[in-house]
């Protein structure tokens with residue numbers, strides 16, 4: 001490291017800006033800047049974050065430091081009680097040096113860094129500037145993602161034919177979202193080899209280094225290539241399908257790297273479009289994937305900043321149950337779907353969108369779990385969790401706790417949806433078609449119970465008219481209600 005006198009600035013890199021070409025690294029100078037990463041004790045407390053999440057975050061940051069050094073930068077990796085204390089420690093050592101960073105990706109960290117006088121450059125880890133999103137949001141009556149997405153397609157000129165969408169449609173959902181056929185031929189998973197940094201981090205966490213998640217940019221790029229070669233073509237068709245035989249189906253598994261900076265959305269879009277132009281990818285699959293990246297991901301980030309810091313405390317349906325025991329221990333449920341999904345999360349800190357929305361959030365919402373309890377569990381457990389992405393997805397999309405600010409209706413369903421989209425119900429103790437009796441599927445019973453309990457909120461919502469018409473037709477509703485009480489008590493005890 002050069003003599004401290006030649007250093008002019010400290011650049012702070014948070015664990016979600018691990019990129020040599022983006023964030024504050026755009027302005028970094030090898031001779032004058034000291035690049036600092038801080039591992040805060042609060043973050044690595046093993047009683048808070050799941051081991052898989054910690055392993056991914058810590059090992060990626062440690063590898064990034066090595067990459068910085070190989071590129072010729074002066075670096076420091078500090079362990080401190082909090083991020084702010086770590087930065088203050090380095091400021092004491094290099095007195096008088098300004099700390100510089102890109103605008104942070106969460107309200108809390110941004111406020112902490114502002115409070116100690118850090119100077120900022122723009123956060124360019126997204127495709128949509130916060131000011132641009134705000135302009136869009138302020139011009140809308142309701143925040144429909146589809147409207148935002150169409151604007152994005154035109155603005156970024158992605159899958160466009162002049163002013164019209166390529167293929168004549170904005171959306172190919174009707175061709176997508178199929179369940180998997182029986183005896184489906186699976187493509188093997190990509191396995192990531194481990195090095196000494198991975199081993200050291202895993203040992204420090206008391207776990208085995210698994211081969212699921214890459215912890216370097218090189219590995220993240222391999223994951224992208226693997227998706228494009230082996231999964232992209234079938235992505236759209238099976239994007240909503242779930243299976244006990246395959247935890248990833250044809251999902252890209254890119255969210256951890258997009259969220260910690262190892263990949264940038266622009267390069268993912270470019271690579272996907274290049275592959276599409278080669279001709280082997282159906283437009284329905286390409287459009288579905290592009291929508292996730294330039295639509296959903298950007299929309300969720302925009303909404304996080306637009307809706308404000310207090311949004312995460314919303315609980316419009318006044319749900320107050322404690323987190324169900326099954327979330328932390330899959331042996332506390334006899335529902336096959338939840339047993340499989342929670343076991344998968346224990347192993348890898350990840351399941352795809354539909355288990356998150358239509359199984360985990362669905363049961364939390366139907367069982368009236370307090371949204372903040374569920375949010376904390378999700379945020380601590382998932383490998384790709386960050387405040388900006390968990391808060392709107394859980395509070396707005398999953399739990400409808402914002403009174404419909406983001407979504408026009410709650411995502412609730414009975415067991416029939418899970419049965420249609422997965423093989424979980426085969427051999428399950430519970431029957432998705434039944435709403436009463438000992439073997440009734442808890443999802444089915446609680447779905448009707450939820451509609452009834454929340455009729456004041458939703459019965460006039462025209463998008464739910466069919467569901468409420470169904471509720472009116474139920475001749476056995478008193479029995480459903482009674483079974484719902486038993487199910488809720490059983491879920492609380494971890495015995496359903």
Ligand SMILES: Cc1cc2nc3c(=O)[nH]c(=O)nc-3n(C[C@H](O)[C@H](O)[C@H](O)COP(=O)(O)OP(=O)(O)OC[C@H]3O[C@@H](n4cnc5c(N)ncnc54)[C@H](O)[C@@H]3O)c2cc1C
Nearest residue numbers: 251252253254255292296297352353357384385389393398
């Ligand atoms: C309750 C709930 C919680 C979620 N929590 C997270 C989270 O903590 N972190 C996270 O990255 N995603 C979250 N999502 C969104 C989505 O489930 C994941 O992005 C996706 O499953 C990640 O797997 P993948 O990379 O294989 O995604 P793919 O299905 O291959 O999709 C490609 C990319 O699109 C983006 N994307 C798609 N949907 C969303 C969305 N709703 N919000 C933001 N980005 C999206 C992701 O970057 C993803 O990598 C959540 C969704 C729900 C319903």
